[in-house]
Amino acid sequence: MSPTGYGPDFLLDLYRQMVLIRHFEERVKYLFLEGVMPGTIHQCNGQEACAVGVCAALEPADVITSTHRPHGHALAKGITVVEAMGELFGRTTGCCKGKGGSMHLGDLAKGMVPAIAIVGGGIPVATGIALAFKMKKEKRVAVCFMGDGATNEGAFHEGVNMGAIWTLPVVYVVENNLYGASTPVSWVVRTKTISERSRLYGIPGVTIDGNDVLAVYVAAKKAVRRARTGKGPTLLELMTYRITGHSRRDPALYQPEEEKKRALENEPIGRFAKYLLDRQLADQRRLDQIAEEVDQEIEAAVEMALAAPQPKPEDTLQDLFVA
Amino acid sequence: MSPTGYGPDFLLDLYRQMVLIRHFEERVKYLFLEGVMPGTIHQCNGQEACAVGVCAALEPADVITSTHRPHGHALAKGITVVEAMGELFGRTTGCCKGKGGSMHLGDLAKGMVPAIAIVGGGIPVATGIALAFKMKKEKRVAVCFMGDGATNEGAFHEGVNMGAIWTLPVVYVVENNLYGASTPVSWVVRTKTISERSRLYGIPGVTIDGNDVLAVYVAAKKAVRRARTGKGPTLLELMTYRITGHSRRDPALYQPEEEKKRALENEPIGRFAKYLLDRQLADQRRLDQIAEEVDQEIEAAVEMALAAPQPKPEDTLQDLFVA
Amino acid sequence: MTMKRLSIAEALRECIRGEMRRDERVFCIGEDIAVRGGWGGAFTVTLGLEKEFSDRMINTPISENGFFGVALGAAMMGLRPIADVQYADFALLAMDQIVNQIAKMRYMSGGKLTVPVTMRAPVGVTGRGAQHSQSLEPFLLPAPGIKIVCPATAYDAVGLLRSAVRCDDPVMMFEHKLLYGSKGARAESGAIDASSEIPEEDYVVPIGRAVVRREGADVTVIATLLMMHRSLQAAALLEQEGIDVEVIDPRSLVPFDWDTVKASVVKTGRVVIVEESPKRNGVGAEIAATLAEEMIDHLTAPIKRVAAPNTPAPFAPPMEEYYVPSVERIAEAVRQVTSY
Amino acid sequence: MTMKRLSIAEALRECIRGEMRRDERVFCIGEDIAVRGGWGGAFTVTLGLEKEFSDRMINTPISENGFFGVALGAAMMGLRPIADVQYADFALLAMDQIVNQIAKMRYMSGGKLTVPVTMRAPVGVTGRGAQHSQSLEPFLLPAPGIKIVCPATAYDAVGLLRSAVRCDDPVMMFEHKLLYGSKGARAESGAIDASSEIPEEDYVVPIGRAVVRREGADVTVIATLLMMHRSLQAAALLEQEGIDVEVIDPRSLVPFDWDTVKASVVKTGRVVIVEESPKRNGVGAEIAATLAEEMIDHLTAPIKRVAAPNTPAPFAPPMEEYYVPSVERIAEAVRQVTSY
Numbered sequence A, B: 001m002s003p004t005g006y007g008p009d010f011l012l013d014l015y016r017q018m019v020l021i022r023h024f025e026e027r028v029k030y031l032f033l034e035g036v037m038p039g040t041i042h043q044c045n046g047q048e049a050c051a052v053g054v055c056a057a058l059e060p061a062d063v064i065t066s067t068h069r070p071h072g073h074a075l076a077k078g079i080t081v082v083e084a085m086g087e088l089f090g091r092t093t094g095c096c097k098g099k100g101g102s103m104h105l106g107d108l109a110k111g112m113v114p115a116i117a118i119v120g121g122g123i124p125v126a127t128g129i130a131l132a133f134k135m136k137k138e139k140r141v142a143v144c145f146m147g148d149g150a151t152n153e154g155a156f157h158e159g160v161n162m163g164a165i166w167t168l169p170v171v172y173v174v175e176n177n178l179y180g181a182s183t184p185v186s187w188v189v190r191t192k193t194i195s196e197r198s199r200l201y202g203i204p205g206v207t208i209d210g211n212d213v214l215a216v217y218v219a220a221k222k223a224v225r226r227a228r229t230g231k232g233p234t235l236l237e238l239m240t241y242r243i244t245g246h247s248r249r250d251p252a253l254y255q256p257e258e259e260k261k262r263a264l265e266n267e268p269i270g271r272f273a274k275y276l277l278d279r280q281l282a283d284q285r286r287l288d289q290i291a292e293e294v295d296q297e298i299e300a301a302v303e304m305a306l307a308a309p310q311p312k313p314e315d316t317l318q319d320l321f322v323a
Numbered sequence C, D: 001m002t003m004k005r006l007s008i009a010e011a012l013r014e015c016i017r018g019e020m021r022r023d024e025r026v027f028c029i030g031e032d033i034a035v036r037g038g039w040g041g042a043f044t045v046t047l048g049l050e051k052e053f054s055d056r057m058i059n060t061p062i063s064e065n066g067f068f069g070v071a072l073g074a075a076m077m078g079l080r081p082i083a084d085v086q087y088a089d090f091a092l093l094a095m096d097q098i099v100n101q102i103a104k105m106r107y108m109s110g111g112k113l114t115v116p117v118t119m120r121a122p123v124g125v126t127g128r129g130a131q132h133s134q135s136l137e138p139f140l141l142p143a144p145g146i147k148i149v150c151p152a153t154a155y156d157a158v159g160l161l162r163s164a165v166r167c168d169d170p171v172m173m174f175e176h177k178l179l180y181g182s183k184g185a186r187a188e189s190g191a192i193d194a195s196s197e198i199p200e201e202d203y204v205v206p207i208g209r210a211v212v213r214r215e216g217a218d219v220t221v222i223a224t225l226l227m228m229h230r231s232l233q234a235a236a237l238l239e240q241e242g243i244d245v246e247v248i249d250p251r252s253l254v255p256f257d258w259d260t261v262k263a264s265v266v267k268t269g270r271v272v273i274v275e276e277s278p279k280r281n282g283v284g285a286e287i288a289a290t291l292a293e294e295m296i297d298h299l300t301a302p303i304k305r306v307a308a309p310n311t312p313a314p315f316a317p318p319m320e321e322y323y324v325p326s327v328e329r330i331a332e333a334v335r336q337v338t339s340y
């Protein structure tokens, strides 16, 4: 696996975050299938190392944009379980006061723009955030999360090109989970990797094992440093896999069984647990304890959300304009 | 210059076409500045070898899309001077019956879609034309003319990618005249060439001297053959220069004097005349005669257009729907 | 004449299958429409069609502006594409191709070419927040050159889609997520049964012809899609209060069947227009404005529009419920104009 | 108080310069806006500003959807972009960023963030054919979350732009090509003088406030931009026929100054709405619909809308002239409603 030299606190925190996201997603799925949770959901089970590894490389003042699949990014960037769960339940305690919902999770105070559910839509926006950092001479970095499918949108081309020509402090992170919704990436992209697309813009691109949280962290760290020191964008392709449906009740029948099986063996949390155990950075009891703490946190958040006030119907009319 | 082995008729026809386009543009500019011709105009003086070299490589049944700067493409694809001039004057004899105007010249019967004046807008359209050829198993080819500036539009990315993944019979022709309107290409593209962008889509790309009509013809021939034989798209970058304003009365002050001077020395008609004279494929008298014939054709077309009927005001209401 | 009861999603699927069998120039283009084990687009309409028409189900990259342009190019070459976006909101990415190219190409050519593109887009506010909820009708009505249809029943969906595919002009069909009757993983909560008996024979519903869904003497309610169904429910409620409501489903927005609407207004003198979009410049704006221009002497009460407020769609259920016109809000509007 | 007579293009330029001097967060972004020897955008508004503000004139690639998204990102980080497209038609390429992102972002955030983006787009039919002629107002009016202003004079252009730049909400300003008074190579044939005396002092024109351009007792004519000027000309003509026309220039379309319009309707009882867009779902649709809902008892004649026909803009001058409402067409509509 990845280079060592990290303290156990740091490593266990990465682990804790990934478990938090996984368990959050599992709990949410259950609440959704039970009919308790409203709306629709796109979950990131299996892709936790991407969100956690990248966000671990960021400062609180750095800003991310996210997609229709934002739960992991939100939790990794510091939105609390309470704020996220509240939003998924559409409560006033949610990070968007119930106006956003699952697909628009975010809070600028935590460095996350409300997630943009239009595929590719966040790419120019993240570029503009980075432009502002550069113009204001702030040493902050923008990170744009997107899927493989998003790299076929015109917005990708326009956004990344502007990031490149203006040498902006932005990192474009592609979570390549092999599918855009149900469509295999091989049907819609002809190059071997997506990171090659970076060459079109004259910026570096790398393809990384996105299920190896430390590899992701290392690559993100490098890209973020590059951005922060004024050297411009990087296109970071993280190879991963979605081990749940695309949304809601999707049984993902388009994913071949064999592929799914391999993916389950390769999922990031099990791998990182093994890494920690093998190196005796934690014992199983400690890992179990983390899972338990995380579950308690989630459970408490569910209860708080269910007890939290619903928005009033007429709140619909608020929050459009400042004045 | 370019490989020889072409008969003098063919070569003189290329010459004639380039001169026709140049003189057409010059006459139109004059009519426009005089206030006789309505509308606005974008002219292709200096870029004639691109239109002529590429269209010489096409069959009549092949189809081109064009841009806000379509006069040269139209004439090279077989729209007559009468039809083009009529349209510029907004007469019923125009190829679009006066509904289109300069920026929408075209006639499918001649293999040219009404020109698309939204920069980049023709790229997906040409791709769709090629898709139809492929689905209908017709051995026809689509050619998409665009400027350097158009390659930064999202439509470029989306259109070329689809042409590539579906291996369609289409040639994407970029006339790189170093400016998108007034903006230097070096400000907005970071790679050395635009043809490199083709690699992102897994298709070949070449950069050619676009002021050398035979070089253009040879490269186009190759790309067209590739398309026609089912091998998919090529991105053809033709290096050229606009030796007139971007539109209307633009004095093009953003073009450095030194650059303009070099461009004038390098303009395609003078170069090709020298080629023909040097190889004694024609004498000056023959070239002068061509210019004269061409001028007569243009003059006749101007007279016909001025004498042609204007559309009736209520014709505005026609031609929207079939039924 | 045999009949089958089909949901809108099923009926559209069979209709597309039939058109593709009938005419080999017809093909489908869109995202996730041809993946085995997939969903047949976002709402199962094209489910399984790739098995029969492997060459004519063009599964695109996520490139909306791009594939609408591709559809245009193919249509000009004589094919008859059916292009769909997964949610109408995403058609905003393709506005250049739809409004600047598809809608204008025939006109710019001086009527020399035809653009037989059929477009499909699901609309409706359905628990997904602000970016998956828009009714895009108001954004296309100002664009000359596109016909617009909005089927509220499976019968109309089939008849209008047949007309669209066979029409040489661009047609946009808006479909409602809660009316599809999509099943399995793609079922919608809050769905309404819009299924119909679909005759075996090859019928069409002409574009531009409204239908009177319910005859009534007191007030004319005009609504399409989900709002048409809610208007019928409101009418049933109001019947018990002694108010006799006529419900007109225009079915086509462009061209619009003014004759049917005006005849009704002559009869009732009262008009309520219902729609799911924000009120400002919605579908009702044009209807109300035209009636104000041409029918003012027949109106015995002010026209009333029932619509969403001028905000994006909120996520939380209590707000969403407030946002979308309810049966009760429609009924209340009718009461107001009848008691004027 | 010193004054200078300035055209709209000049006045906007000085206004932008002033705002950029006053507030270093203000910057411009768009195509061809910062090229030495260039034109200062399509109509000279930003001409030469790059000399004073070399770091704050962001000259973009031809990427409309992209740079509106960039403006949004920068605005959320506290900058105050002024983004412009060369022709309003091209804003159709950016509808996702404008309608789905810029307009909704604050709302989706639960009111937690602000989006101080100013957008500018030239409209008007000016001899360029179907793709360089659209008035985009009807395409943005249905999008909640964007304020819309339309200055008809240099005075208003300055006052409204100042308000827009200082406003924490997204504002779209539509400017008319024939009113700019652009000079040199960018001069327009058929231009109308819309210049004003511009005071030195720092005035604003509040967004949402209409102005009565001409008082009159017989009929209310509502029009913005070029149509406002033509309406004034029509009013002058009609004065000689003894018809006393009130001309209202709403200046802002969102929010709309209903008070001023309604007060006028109470007085005159007759309304003509003039616009340059195709009639269907144009600006006039919403105004007429609202008046039909709320003012019907004050109307003594049917409302009349004067607009372009429901086609794209044709190129040939005789058709273009027929397409755009003329002074005579406006006058004729007024005669009709006053003789009703």
Ligand SMILES: Cc1ncc(C[n+]2csc(CCOP(=O)(O)OP(=O)(O)O)c2C)c(N)n1
Residues within 6 Å of the ligand: A068, A069, A117, A118, A119, A120, A146, A147, A148, A149, A150, A151, A177, A179, A180, A181, A182, A246, C031, C062, C064, C086, C090, C093
């Ligand atoms: C512009 C747009 N088109 C289509 C969709 C519908 N849609 C939602 S997610 C998705 C697939 C996205 O694929 P990818 O970018 O790879 O992200 P992933 O879902 O794999 O995380 C699609 C097509 C959308 N939300 N936005």
Ligand SMILES: Cc1ncc(C[n+]2csc(CCOP(=O)(O)OP(=O)(O)O)c2C)c(N)n1
Residues within 6 Å of the ligand: B068, B069, B117, B118, B119, B120, B146, B147, B148, B149, B150, B151, B177, B179, B180, B181, B182, B246, D031, D062, D064, D086, D090, D093
């Ligand atoms: C979508 C769009 N944006 C902007 C314009 C305005 N415009 C017309 S031509 C042009 C420059 C195009 O550059 P390029 O593609 O290099 O073609 P060239 O003019 O050099 O032939 C611009 C910006 C347009 N017509 N369409």
Ligand SMILES: [Mg+2]
Residues within 6 Å of the ligand: A147, A148, A149, A175, A176, A177, A178, A179, A180, A181
């Ligand atoms: Mg994916």
Ligand SMILES: [Mg+2]
Residues within 6 Å of the ligand: B147, B148, B149, B175, B176, B177, B178, B179, B180, B181
């Ligand atoms: Mg160029």
